[in-house]
Amino acid sequence: MSNIQAQEANNNAAHPDKDKTVRLRVQTPRGLWSMTEPAEAPTRPLYKQSTKIEQVIEDAREVFRFVEQDSKYTLWRGDENLEPQRTIVSYKIEDDTLLVLSVQGGNA
């Protein structure tokens, strides 16, 4: 069992609510992604607690068309950098928590 699998197993045991859903808000440099904004968003930030952070980053990028692969995309809750391979439940993220998508351009 890999470290990540072991961590997920621990999460499942420690977080029986992992299949519940959570509504997020994600502030990006191109706008806020929420259950109502932007109006034309193809998806909404409603996730199972077992969803990995990397999926949230990927979806936020898609909504605001951050397609460039050479940029660095990270998700933050306050001063906490959320690791892509961890799950939402492992951070005990609650409904309507505001997360921030940080976008770093390519280096010169």
Add this chain to the structure above:
Amino acid sequence: MSVPAEVSLQKIKAELPLALAYANSAGLVVDTTKLTSEDLRFFVAFKNSIGEESYVEFDCREYPMHPPTVEFVNKDRTERGLKQLYPRGFHETPCICMRYNRKAYGERGGPHKDWRLLDWQLPTANGVAIDTLTLMISDLNSKIRASTGRMA
């Protein structure tokens, strides 16, 4: 050719709501109290990975035809562009070496003689084009947060 200050001010004001929303969400402090057509500057306070503050001045003269001059300053804004004001990890010139910084261009004494000011909104390599004030704040915040200590 130059951009009238009123035009620059209107463009800045059009971008500020998103820039402020983003900065507030990221825990950054933006000071626009002195922003007028006579003084097209605003300031943002960032924190590095160990909580040290850095202060950045955005001088938006001729924006958006040209990028702002983006420079580290001290807290009371009496010093600017000194190595001790820069977080570690930036260009040793010292300079924020990005297309969105007028100081980075060879024609302004910066290291990039291969860039043209009019092309400032182009992406670098396959990265996101940093073509708005909010994206500039995001890019700087990402770099400063990853930094520890000062350049000098």
